[in-house]
Amino acid sequence: MKIKTFKILSSALLLSATLVSCEDFLDKExxxxxxxxxxxxxxxxxQAIANGFYTSVxxxxxxxxxxxxxxxxxxxxxxxxxxxxxxxxGMGNSNWDWGTIRSVNYSLNTTLDRYAKGEIKxxxxxxxxxxxxxxxxxxxxxxxxxxxxGDLPILTEALPDDEAALVAACKRRPRNEVARFIIxxxxxxxxxxxxxxxxxxxxxxxxxxxxxxxxxALFEGSWLKYFKGTPFVPNGEGWPxxxxxxxxxxxxxxxxxxxxxxxxxxxxxxxxxxxxEKYKGVLTQNTGIVPQEEGDVNPYFYMFGAVDMSVYPxxxxxxxxxxxxxxxxxxxxxxxxxxxxxxxxxxxxxRFVMQDGKPWYAQHDxxxxxxxxxxxxxxxxxxxxxxxxxxxxxxxxxKNMDASVTHAVPVxxxxxxxxxxxxxxxxxxxxxxxxxxxxxxxxxxxxxxxxAISFRATEALLTxxxxxxxxxxxxxxxxxxxxxxxxxxxxxxxxxxxxxxTTIAATDFSKEKSDxxxxxxxxxxxxxxxxxxxxxxxxxxxGEGLRSYDLARWRSYDQMMxxxxxxEGFRFWNSPMQxxxxxxxxxxxxxxxxxxxxxxxxxxxxxxxxxxxxxxLYRNGYTWKMAHYLQPMPIRQFLLTAPDHASVELxxxxxxxxxxxTADMPAEK
Numbered sequence: 001m002k003i004k005t006f007k008i009l010s011s012a013l014l015l016s017a018t019l020v021s022c023e024d025f026l027d028k029e030x031x032x033x034x035x036x037x038x039x040x041x042x043x044x045x046x047q048a049i050a051n052g053f054y055t056s057v058x059x060x061x062x063x064x065x066x067x068x069x070x071x072x073x074x075x076x077x078x079x080x081x082x083x084x085x086x087x088x089x090g091m092g093n094s095n096w097d098w099g100t101i102r103s104v105n106y107s108l109n110t111t112l113d114r115y116a117k118g119e120i121k122x123x124x125x126x127x128x129x130x131x132x133x134x135x136x137x138x139x140x141x142x143x144x145x146x147x148x149x150g151d152l153p154i155l156t157e158a159l160p161d162d163e164a165a166l167v168a169a170c171k172r173r174p175r176n177e178v179a180r181f182i183i184x185x186x187x188x189x190x191x192x193x194x195x196x197x198x199x200x201x202x203x204x205x206x207x208x209x210x211x212x213x214x215x216x217a218l219f220e221g222s223w224l225k226y227f228k229g230t231p232f233v234p235n236g237e238g239w240p241x242x243x244x245x246x247x248x249x250x251x252x253x254x255x256x257x258x259x260x261x262x263x264x265x266x267x268x269x270x271x272x273x274x275x276x277e278k279y280k281g282v283l284t285q286n287t288g289i290v291p292q293e294e295g296d297v298n299p300y301f302y303m304f305g306a307v308d309m310s311v312y313p314x315x316x317x318x319x320x321x322x323x324x325x326x327x328x329x330x331x332x333x334x335x336x337x338x339x340x341x342x343x344x345x346x347x348x349x350x351r352f353v354m355q356d357g358k359p360w361y362a363q364h365d366x367x368x369x370x371x372x373x374x375x376x377x378x379x380x381x382x383x384x385x386x387x388x389x390x391x392x393x394x395x396x397x398x399k400n401m402d403a404s405v406t407h408a409v410p411v412x413x414x415x416x417x418x419x420x421x422x423x424x425x426x427x428x429x430x431x432x433x434x435x436x437x438x439x440x441x442x443x444x445x446x447x448x449x450x451x452a453i454s455f456r457a458t459e460a461l462l463t464x465x466x467x468x469x470x471x472x473x474x475x476x477x478x479x480x481x482x483x484x485x486x487x488x489x490x491x492x493x494x495x496x497x498x499x500x501x502t503t504i505a506a507t508d509f510s511k512e513k514s515d516x517x518x519x520x521x522x523x524x525x526x527x528x529x530x531x532x533x534x535x536x537x538x539x540x541x542x543g544e545g546l547r548s549y550d551l552a553r554w555r556s557y558d559q560m561m562x563x564x565x566x567x568e569g570f571r572f573w574n575s576p577m578q579x580x581x582x583x584x585x586x587x588x589x590x591x592x593x594x595x596x597x598x599x600x601x602x603x604x605x606x607x608x609x610x611x612x613x614x615x616x617l618y619r620n621g622y623t624w625k626m627a628h629y630l631q632p633m634p635i636r637q638f639l640l641t642a643p644d645h646a647s648v649e650l651x652x653x654x655x656x657x658x659x660x661x662t663a664d665m666p667a668e669k
Contacts, residue, residue, distance in 0.1 A: 040107075040110045040111055040114055040120065041114070041119065041120060041121060042120060042121045042122050043120065043121070043122025043123050043126040043127050043130070044122065046111055046120065046122075046126075046127055046130040046131075047126065047130050049107045049111075049130070049134075050107075050130040050133045050134060050137075053100070053103075053104065053133075053134070053137045054319075056100055057100060057137045057140050057141050058137075058140070058204070058317075058319070058454060059140075059454055059455075059545070060318070060319040060452035060453065060454045061435075061452055061453050061454075061543075061544045061545050062329055062331035062435065062452045063305075063331035063332075063334050063335055063339065063340075063432075063434070063435035063436075063543070064304070064339065064388070064432045064434035064435050064542065064543025064544065065331075065334060065339045065340055065342040065543060066543055066544060066545030067342075067348075067542065067543050067544070067545060067546075067547040067548070068342045069081075069082075069548065070516070070547045070548050070551060071345060071347045071348070071514070071515065071516040071517075071547075071551075071565070071567075072344065072345055072347060072348030072351065072538060072542065072547055073342050073343065073344055073345060073348060073542075073543060073547070074342070074343060074345055074427055074428060074567050074607065075340075075341050075342045075343075075422065075427055076341035076420065076421075076422040076425055076427045076607075077422070078567075078608045078617075078618045078622075081624075081625075081628050082560075082565075082618065082622035082623060082624065083617035083618060083622075083623065084617065084623055084666075085666040086617065086666070087625075087628060087632075087666060087667065088632075088663075088664050088665055088666050089632040089633075089634075089635060089659055089660055089661070089662065089663055089664065089665050089666075090632070090634055090635070090663060090664075091634060091635050091636050091663045092634045092636050093631065093632070093633075093634035095145075095148050095149075095631060096149070096631075096633070096634050096637060098155070100137075100141045101138060101141055101142065101145075101155060102155075102158050102159070103158075104134055104137050104138045104141065105138065105155060105156060105157055105158045106158035107134055108131070108134040108135065108138065109156075109157060109158065111127075111130070111131055111134065112131065115127055115131070125194060125197075128192045128194070129192065129193060129194050129197050129203075131192045132188075132189045132190070132191070132192030132193035132194075132204070132206075132209070133189070133193070133203065133204045135185050135186070135188045135189035135192065136185070136186065136189040136193070136204045136208070136209050136212070137204075138185055139182045139183075139185035139186045139189065139209075139212070139216075140212060142178065142181065142182045142185070143182050143212070143215075143216050143219075146175060146178050146179060146182065146216075146219075146220075147219070147549060147552070148630065148631045149630060149631060149633070149656065150175040150232060150630050150656060151172040151173060151174055151175050151178065151241055151654075152172055152173060152175070152178045153169055153170055153171060153172055153173065154173050154177070154178060154181050155169060167641045167652065168652075170637075170641050170651075170652050170653055171245065171652055172241065172244075172245075172653065172654065174234040174241060174250060175220070175223070175233070175234070176220060176224060176233075176234065176252065176253075176260050176264075177253075179216060179217070179219075179220035179264065180253070182216050183213055183216060183217060183267060186209045186210075186212060186213040186216070187213070189204075189206075189209045190206050190209045190210060190213075193205055193206040193208075193209055194206070199310065200310045200320070201309075201310055201315065201316060201317055201318060202317070202318065202319065202320055203317070204317065205316065205317065207275055207278070207316050207457075208316050208317045208454075208455050210271050210274055210275055211271070211272075211275050211316060211455050211457070211459060211460055212455070213267065213271045214267070214268045214269075214271035214272035214275070214460060214463045214464075214467070215268075215459070215463065217264040217265070217267035217268035217271065217467070218264070218265070218268040218272075218463050218466060218467055218553075219549065219553045220264045220553075221261045221262070221263075221264030221265040221267075221268060221467065221470065222261075222470075222553035222554060223552075223553045223555075224257055224260055224261035224264065225258075225261045225470070226520050226521055226553070226554055226555035227521075227555055227629075228257050228258070228261075230626075230657070231657035231658070232629060232630065232657055233257060234246070234250040234252065234257070235249060235250045235252075235257065236257075238657065239657075240654040240655060240656070240657065241654065243654065244652065244653075244654045262471065265467045265470045265471050266467075266471060268463055268464075268466075268467035269463075269464055269467035269468045269471060269478070271460075272460040272461070272463040272464035272467060273460075273464050273478075273479065274460075275316075275457055275460035276457070276460045276461045276464050276479070276483055278457075279313065279314050279457035279460070280461065280482075280483065280486050282313040282314055282457075283314050283457070283458060283486060283487070283489075283490035284299045284300050284303050284312050284313075284314055284490065285299060285300055285489075285490050285492070286298065286299075286300035286301070286383050286384060286387065286490065286491050286492035287299070287300070287492065288383045288386065288387065288492045289301070289387070290386075290387050290394065290433075291398075291438055292394065292395050292398065293395075293398055294398065294399065298387065299312070300384075300387075300490070300491075300492070301387050301388075302437075303315065303453075304434050304435045304436075304453065305332070305335075305434075305435045305436050305437040305450050305451075306437075306450060306451055307437075307449065307450045307451060308320075308451065309451040309453065313457075314456055314457040314458060315453055315455075315456055315457075316454070316455040316456065316457055317454040317455045318451045318452060318453050318454055319451060319452040319454060320451055321448070321449040321450065321451065321452070322449055323447055323449040327449075328446060328447045328448060328449050329446070329448050329449075329452070330445055330446045330447075330448055331435055331448055331450070331452075332435075332436065332437060332439075332442040332443050332448040332450065333407045333443055333444075333445050333448065335396075335432075335433050335435055335436040335437075336396050336397075336407060336408055336409045336443055337407075337409065337416075337423070337424040337425075337426075337431075338415065338416065338424060338425055338426035338427065338431045339431045339432055340422065340423060341421075341422040341423065341424075341425050341426070341427050342427065343426055343427040343428030343429065343430050343431055343569060343607075344389070344428060344430040344431065344432060344542075344569075345428055345430070345567055345568060345569060346371075346428075346430075346514070346568040346569060346570065346571075346604050347514045347515055347516075347568070348430070348542065349371070349377060349385065349389070349430060349570075350514070350515075351515060351535055351538050351539055352381050352382035352384065352385040352539050353381075353382055353497075353503050353535075353539075354367075354369065354380050354381055354382065355380050355381065355382065355383065355386075355493070355497060356380075356495075356496065356497050356502070357488075357493060357496060357497030357498070357499065357500075357502035357503050357506075358502060358503060358506040359503065359506055359507060359508070359511065359512075361508060361511045362506040362508075364380070367379075367380050371570070371571050371575075372571060372575040372576055372577070373575065373576050373577055374389060374390070374391045374392065374429075374430070374570065374577070375391050377389065378391055382491070382493075382539060383491055383492030383493065384491050384492065384539060384540070384542075385539070387492075388432045388433055388434040388542075389430065389431075389432060389433075390412050390430075390431050390432065390433050391412065392412050392413060392414050392415070392580070393411065393412060394411070394412045395410065395411060395412075395438065396408065396409045396410060396411065396412050396433070396436070396438065397409075397410055397438050397439065397440040397443065398438050399437070399438050399439040399440060399441070400439055400440045400441040401440055403440040403441040403443075403444075405440060405441070405443045405444040405445075406444075406445070407443045407444065407445050408440045408443035414577075414580040414581070415429045415430075415431065415570070415580075417429050417569075417572075417581075417595075417596065417605060418581070418585060418586075418595045418596070420595070427569065427607045428567075428568075428569025428570060428605060428607055429569045429570030429572065429577070429605055430569060430570050432542075432543060434542070434543055435450075435543075437450055453544070456544075458487060458490070458540060459541065459546075461483040461484075461486060461487050462483075462487065462533075462536065462537045462540060462541070464478075464479065464480070464483055465480050465483055465484055465533050465536070466530075466533050466534075466537070468480050469529060469530060469533060470530075475500075475501075475504075475529050481500070484500045484533075484536065485498050485499065485500070487536060487540060488500070488536075491539075491540065500532060500536070503532050503535075504528045504529055504532050507528040507531065507532060509524055509525065509526070509528075509531070512524075512531070514565075514568075515535075516551055516556040516557065516559075516565075517531070517534040517535070517538060517550070517551065517554060517556055518531055518534075519554075519556050519558065519559045520554050520555050520556060520558075521555045521558055522555075522558035522559050522561070522562070524559075534550070534554070537550065538550075552629055555629070557624045557628070557629070558624065558626070560622055560623055560624035561623070561624050561625070561626065564620055564621030564622055564623050565621050565622040566601075566602070566606055566609065566621045566622075567606065567607060567608055567621075567622065568602060568604035568605065568606055569604060569605040569606070569607055570604065570605055571603050571604050571605075572596065572597075572603065572604065572605040573599040573602075573603040573604075574599070574603050575603070588610075590610075590611065590612035590613070591611065591612075591613065592611050592613050592615065594610040594611050594612075595610060596610055597609045597610050598612070609621075625658065625666075625667040625669060626657070626658055626667075626669050627656065627657060627658035627659050627667030627668065627669060628667060630656040630657065630659075631656065632655065632656055632659035632667075633653060633654075633655050633656055633659070635648065635661065635662070635663045637651070637653055638651040638653055638655075638661060639651070641653055648661045649661075
């Protein structure tokens with residue numbers, strides 16, 4: 001989508017704002033009261049309606065700061081879901097917001113009706129493209145809600161302002177049926193969306209819908225497999241849907257939870273293969289060069305921060321910005337400093353294999369893994385980490401050096417781990433330049449205008465690898481090895497390192513315990529193929545915002561219910577990096593004034609264990625509750641849908657597993 005679609009001041013955007021003004025399911029003013037009768041009459045009006053959903057629904061990743069609060073990236077402040085009793089049921093929850101779905105439903109149904117009657121003027125090709133986009137937006141919004149809530153009402157109409165009709169529509173459908181509904185919407189979208197409709201690839205395309213179809217199917221197939229038998233899937237022990245709506249038991253469309261999981265994995269593999277086959281030969285290549293002057297060539301590096309991303313064929317969709325139109329952001333400032341305080345963790349660094357394709361702890365020819373400095377890590381590591389991990393002394397900018405801006409840092413300094421400021425501090429000591437441009441002109445605060453990736457084709461290759469292996473358990477099945485080698489070749493590996501068998505043969509699970517992805521349902525994996533498929537996905541997509549969703553669908557948080565997890569950053573104590581800091585400035589006594597963690601805890605910096613007083617809820621590490629895999633339903637929704645508007649138990653809704661139905665209470669388990 002070109003930048004003009006993000007700054008529309010037309011009636012379409014105003015209408016959209018009106019439609020989503022209320023947050024609660026039962027409080028929506030019927031859109032027929034506010035939509036002008038003469039709207040939805042021309043292709044440009046339908047386009048304007050579709051444009052309005054791009055900023056609220058379509059995703060994008062600015063920089064590489066989006067995997068915070070996981071095991072591979074973490075911010076200046078810990079997430080409350082990892083502390084005992086901090087996440088509580090609320091009276092309201094802004095995430096339980098049906099405004100976008102209601103708006104899309106009204107827009108989609110009105111457009112379909114008038115198009116069928118021949119009442120919309122303009123190009124049929126254009127109108128059908130925008131119809132496809134509306135189907136996509138409904139699917140993508142539902143996918144977001146599926147991740148948050150699991151079982152959901154399935155709505156295809158903008159409901160009338162009638163309480164009985166609204167309450168009846170609140171009935172939650174099993175999550176797998178919601179996932180099927182999402183996939184059906186994406187399939188319909190694919191019938192309308194056009195190839196090459198937007199050469200800049202700023203709009204949703206058929207390929208984008210196909211990629212998202214594979215993503216949704218992989219998510220649901222994994223969830224059903226790893227949560228089988230729990231209250232988080234239909235017919236699992238204690239599933240709340242049975243108590244409300246399925247007293248005789250739920251019947252899966254495919255016959256069983258195992259068959260349903262297989263159904264989704266098959267869709268994931270087939271859809272991913274469609275995209276992978278189209279793009280496997282044009283993946284952007286990593287030359288291994290960290291640009292330090294004009295003329296240094298590395299397309300893979302520059303792809304993530306380009307102003308014009310249309311030149312990269314494997315970027316399926318991206319968001320454009322334009323300083324002249326004041327449609328801007330500030331991600332480049334984050335790259336100049338510590339990624340807005342979102343640092344890569346020790347685990348995030350150790351997930352990457354070395355340049356020979358073997359994990360860090362394996363035997364290597366000619367070198368031994370050394371994390372005593374950032375430079376020693378970069379020297380022999382995975383080419384992706386080598387180019388993106390920032391090292392003191394590197395240039396941060398060398399283009400447009402005459403630009404008058406105040407937030408450029410010409411040379412990367414020692415990580416400012418003593419700065420508690422989330423804007424410019426370094427939470428772990430490790431930070432990335434993924435998404436960087438080396439352009440000083442882009443470093444003006446709130447005035448960056450490089451693009452943001454929404455979807456990359458490489459994800460399809462990774463999805464196929466995982467889904468196909470889930471179906472067959474055979475690394476030689478289908479195109480698993482072919483796609484794996486294609487990803488590694490594009491990543492910059494060569495020789496034996498391109499072959500994933502090199503990594504698989506050298507994997508030692510006893511050395512992988514810090515990786516949450518090495519666990520499912522509280523047990524560490526025993527299959528090195530599956531584990532290394534997860535590893536490859538982590539390394540290729542680092543910082544792009546998919547890690548938390550992957551960890552949830554793999555059920556990778558369970559082990560923290562029994563053993564707290566200690567987040568660590570770089571190796572600070574007893575390393576040359578300790579000498580970067582004035583000893584007089586270091587306070588490691590565990591007091592509320594401490595600015596580094598004690599060497600008695602670990603040689604590695606523990607960002608949440610500097611203060612070891614009772615006021616620090618994370619001083620003993622991260623913990624987890626099973627309930628936290630889904631969000632708690634807000635109490636207000638139970639009251640709104642109860643016949644007497646007072647008795648929670650009379651509502652047709654049900655609470656998510658292990659969350660109470662009393663406000664301001666934490667999870668029970």
